[in-house]
Amino acid sequence: MKRFLPSVQTRAQASAQRMMMVYCPNPVCPKPENPSTANFCQACGSALTVSDRYRLKSLLGKGGFGRTFLATQLTTESAGEGEGRSPDRPPLCVVKQIYLGVSSLESKFGAEAQRLRRLGEHPQIPRLIEAIASTQGYFLVQEYAPGQNLQQKIETKGAWTEDRVRSLLESLVNVLQYVHSFQIIHRDIKPANIVSPSITSDRKVTLPILVDFGAARSIRHSEAKTIIGSAGYAAPEQSMGQATFASDVYSLGLTCLYLLTGLHPFDLYSAVEDRWVWQDYLPTPVEDRFAQVLNQMVARSLQQRYESMEQVALDLQSSQNLLVEGSQKIITHAKRSVPGLKSALGSASSTALNRLWSAGQQQLYKIATAKTATSSTVITREQTWRRRHRLAPDIGLVRSLSISSDGRIFASGGIDGAVRLWKLPSGKLIHSFTRRLLVRTGHAAAVTALTFHPDGKALYSASEDGTIKEWDRAGQCLLNTVPTAGWTPNDLLVSPDGTQLVSSNSDGQIVVWDIETLLPAERLTQHQKRVTAVAISYRGELLVSASDDGTVKLWKRQQIEGKWQLRLAKSLTVVPQKEGGVRGAIALALQTCDQVSGYRLIVAASTEVLRYDVNEHLEISAPITLYRSTYEIKAIALSPDGHLAVGGEERSLTLWNIERGDCAAKLAHDWGIEAIAFSPDSQTLVTASTDEVISIWQRNHS
Incomplete structure (x- = not known):
């Protein structure tokens, strides 16, 4: 221990000596560091006091636009009037020396001073004390924000908790809303430019301070096209000189990822998978909806990213x-x-x-108290369904279900990103495909859809992490991962002949994948908003899609130049669009009638279920309302023998006989229903509810 003591003392002495130095304000001085007792630079002879009021004590940063110093104020009486002077301001301040060419120097300096003066009115932005234009150069004097910046904080104490990051994000979103209201982009948001909240002597937590507006520019001016920013934190468009408000959103999002993981953004992006993999490095998983907000903030595409801080604030709330x-x-x-x-x-x-x-x-x-349409539903026949198993395995909320073609296994997908296989009808857990750090075999976000291949050997899952995965049911291993360019697949189905996989996506597209190669075979792009569900006819000749744009579209398989392709044949408006946005069709079921080419189309639209009869020429009848509820419908499923199951926020699942149009059963749940699946023989029904319970129901024939 004693061997190392002298070196420690030397470092401490060196640090103290640096604090006793004073910098020369001459930007071309060959040796700017001087003893604190000097009044003139020993190298170039320049005065070591800026405007007779400030002494530059240490260099905080340096770039192409200038230098930033920690400085001391020699007096408070001589500061200019009208510059935000305060008699009780601390002796420390920050002095920024600006490098500018001779042409238009004064106008640019004046514009930046005015910008900082306006921005400094916000309590979380350092206040401008004064702007100095003299023979020594151009200087901006701002308040000093004491404390460590976020980068220093993480390097010394490690990653932050989700609650702490969320709190900081909410605070900084408000600050940047204020900044953007002046049509100004910060362009250099990063952990080092945010002074960490500290605890005052009276135990009050102070707010984070956003500093260093040296790169900030008005979005209306040509300077906004300057290529500037910090490596790793600058948005792709900003790196090409085309910064927007969304560029600040991107940088702030990456700052949050750094706080949660303690890793630089370069370490959180997979070039191989072309996506962010930050969730693989979390010490503790974050809440799913918060992860969605962060992922949308750091989307590399402007089309997928939040456009403004207002949108971020809304989703955070x-x-x-x-x-x-x-x-x-x-x-x-x-x-x-x-x-x-x-x-x-x-x-x-x-x-x-x-x-x-x-x-x-x-x-x-x-x-608990509302009366809904289902409360008065009359069951005309003896109820034959009973709950055989109630599973509460502590796995979180299940959002998707699928039953294999042999009826022996069902799969569940939850918000934890795991895909699980269960035995039917016993409900025994067989295997869990969970996320594994670094290996990345499982999903990194909530599972949104599941479907088995008709042969029962493969299982397909979609996730909010922007991937589709193919699993080997028997071998219980991952076969393939298919990236979806960042968009979330909301529903999946496999064509009856087992050759194609269809995904409906949040970008309004429907992608048809060739199962043999897992490459896109077709992209259907007629919907204007998120495609929520897809259904396919028994022979695969008709595909139906539903969307938040309020429409249902029918796609007919046709042979074009020797290839079978889907072409839009009909578009049906289910929910007229209204001002403010109305959620459209959310679930679908398609039934082939006894006639050669007839269909029954079942559409769930928010709070009602509608039935449409479709003839062989795809002529569509007027809708018949099968079910109406006070609360939102979340899922429907159609059994092979013609029973429709409807579930949602209401605490019961109703089964309807499509042929007769009457209610066959009401299955009570403690909470609302998230997902439903029928077995191929129509004798078993699996439901997942919001109380994190999976129920297995069977038809009683006794």
């Missing part, structure tokens, strides 16, 4: 509300019905539980 409400539902139900969780939650902070209850009680009261 939405994700927070959904998190609180969803947590209350799970906690309340778990304490009531899951013994293992009851004791754990019973010992939790009563304050925390009460806070969750306060946020969600009104919604819970509505669900």
Whole structure:
């Protein structure tokens, strides 16, 4: 230990000596460092005091536009009037020396000073003390923000928690909304330019401070096209000199990823997979909806990224509300019905539980007391369905289900990104395809859709991580990963002949994949918004798609130049578009009638289920309302023998006989329903509900 003490002392002495130095303001001085007792530079003879008021103590940063110093104020009386002077300001300040050419120097300097003066009115942006234009050069003097910047904080103490990052993000989004309101882009948002929140002597937490507006420019001026920014944090379009407000969104998003992982953005992007893989490096997984916000912030394509901080703020608020409400539902139900969780939650902070209850009680009261269309549904025949198994395996919310063609296995996909295989009808867990760090065999985000191949050997899954994966059911291993260019696939199906996989995507496209090569064979691009669901006829000659644009489209398979291709044959408006945006069709089912080419098309549109009869010429009848609810419908499924299952936020699943048009059963659930799947023999039904329970129902023939 003693061997190293002298070197430690030497470093400390060197640091103290540097703090006792004073910098020469002459930008071309060959040796700018001087003893603090000097009044004139020992190398070039320049005065070491800027405007007789500021001494440059240490160099904070240097770039093509100038240098930034930590400085001390020698006096407070001589600061200019009208420059935001305060009699109680600290002796430390930041002095930025600007390098500009002779032409238009004064106008550019004046514009930057005016910009900083306006921006400094925000409490989380350093205030401009004064602007100095003299024979020594051009200087901007700003308040000094004490404390470590975020990069220093992470390097010394490690990655932050999700709650801490979310809080900081919400705060900085508000700051940048203010900045952007002046049509100004920061262009250099990074951890080193954000001073970390600190705790004051009275234990109050201060807000983060956004610093270094040296690269900021008005979006209206040509300077905004200058190529500038920090490597790794600058958006792709900014690196080409075309910065926009969305460029700041991108940089702020990457700053959050750095805070969550402690890794530079260069380490969080996979060039092989052409996507961000930051979730693989998280010490602790983050809430799914928050991850969605971050992924949309750092999307490399401008079309996929948030356009403004206002959009980010809106989704942050939405994700927070959904998190609180969803947590209350799970906690309340778990304490009531899951013994293992009851004791754990019973010992939790009563304050925390009460806070969750306060946020969600009104919604819970509505669900518990409202009368809906299903409350008066009359079952005309004896109910033959009963719950055989109720599975509460503590795996989180399940959003998708699929049953194999032999009816022996069903698959579930959850918000944790895992795909699980279960036995039917016992409900025994067979295998879990979970995410593995570094190896990346599983999904990195919520699973949105599942479908088995008709031969039952392969299983396909889609995820919010922007990939489709092919799994070997028997070998219980990953076969292939198919990237989808960043868009989320919302639904999947395999053609009846097993040669093609169809995905409906959030970018409004439908992609038909060749299963042998897993390459796109066709792209159908007629929808204007997210495609929510697809269905296919028994022989595969007709594909139907539903979208948030309020339309359902029918695609007919035709032979064109020797190749079978899908062509748009009919477009049906299900939900007329209204101002403010209305969610359109959300689920589909297609039934082939007894006639050679006739179909029954079932469409779930928000709170009602409609039936359309389609003849061989694809002429469509007027709709018949099969079901109407006060609450949103989340899923429908059609059994091979013609029973339609409808589930949503209402706490029961109803089964309807399509041929007779009557209600065959009402299956009670403790909470709303997320996903439904029928077995090929129509005798087994699997449902997933929002209380994280999987139910297996069977038809009783006794």
